[in-house]
Amino acid sequence: MDRRVVTPDDLRRARAVLAETYEAEGAIPGSPVNHELIQLxxxxxxxxxxxAQAIAEGEGLDAALLExxxxxxxVAKLDHRDTTSGGxxxxxxxxxxxxxARKIVLADLGKTGSVADSIAAMVERHSDIPFIRRYWQNVYAALLPSPRTPEEFALRDAxxxxxxxVGGLGKIVFFRQIPGSDFYSEDGGDIQKAIASARTSFIEAAEVLVFPTARALAAPRMAAAEAFCAELTSVASRDEFGEAYHGFLKRLDASRL
Ligand SMILES: [Fe+2]
Ligand SMILES: [Fe+2]
Incomplete structure (x- = not known):
């Protein structure tokens, strides 16, 4: 087998290793990682x-590598072992x-160093979107690594x-309402400010989409989020936001999105 080529079997194996990695995080006594978080x-x-597959097919990129x-x-999203806070x-x-990811590609999938390098670079460069970039500048006075190759841009797009x-917007608003969370002080717990800044984060994030296929996939999702925001003008508390959010999701055909 050509160790430079990514196969459907490799994708299945990588997905299994990902699940094992998350389960291992959850199995540590006192871990903040629970079953629900792993499933999400x-x-x-x-x-x-x-x-990623749709973008690769639409834009003529290497689908297997991108997938x-x-x-x-x-893969490191639920990592809490290397953190000083334990969170x-x-x-x-x-x-x-x-x-x-580099270790998994080499050790679990047996691919070449050049495949591992490509995957590692894509993973390293996927987080560079405006509100995360701002956080890094404010808290660490540092820049995030930005995508450079078409595949790196495509992963960030995906x-x-x-x-x-709508769910992503709701998550940001809820997150910003939790005292002690990283964004709480930005909004001071004011629900309308939280909605407005979440919406700004959304619009800014959408602007980084590079590929036409990605923009087309995002368009109906953004339209639903905008329709949701239009219903929130009189929301005055976190509870009212929660009601509006769950009511909207019930009416929305989420399977389309
Ligand atoms: Fe991520
Ligand atoms: Fe992600």
Whole structure:
């Protein structure tokens, strides 16, 4: 077998290693990683893989390579063993994930160093979107590594598409309402400010999409998020936001998105 070529078997094996990695994080006594969080992350990964495949096919890129990067892009997302806080440090997962992905590609899949290098670079460079970039500048006074190759841009596009929907917007707003969370002070717990800044984060993230195929996939999701925002003008509390959010999702045909 050609060790330079990524096969469907490699994708299945990588997906299994990803699940094992997440389960191992959850199995540590006192771990903040629970079953629900693992499932959410696996579902996100599967959607990003499908988007990556669609972008690769639409844009004439190497689909198997891009799909493998998608499967492994958040491999370090639930990593809490290397953090001093013992909590999940999502801000560094692109960097930790690059070295974890490199090891998996070499040791578990038996691919060449050049395949491992490509995957590691894609993983390392997938997090560079405006609101994460701003966080890095404010907190670490550092830049995030940016995509350079078509495949690196395509992986970031696939990941961003999954964020750009009503659920992604809801997650940002809820996150910003939790005292002690990284974004809380930005909004001071004011729900309308949280909605407005989440919407800005959305629009900024959509602007980084590079490929026409990615923009086309994102368009109906963005339209739904905009329709949701239009219903939120009189929301005055986190509870009211929650009601509006669940009501909107019930009416929305999420299978389209
Ligand atoms: Fe990520
Ligand atoms: Fe992701």
């Amino acid at each position: 992350n696996l579902q996100h990964t599967d959607r990003v893989q499908r988007a 493998l990067a998608a499967v492994l892009h958040d 999940i440090d999502t801000w560094h997962h692109h960097h930790r994930g690059a070295s974890a 990941d961003v598409i999954d964020m750009l929907w």
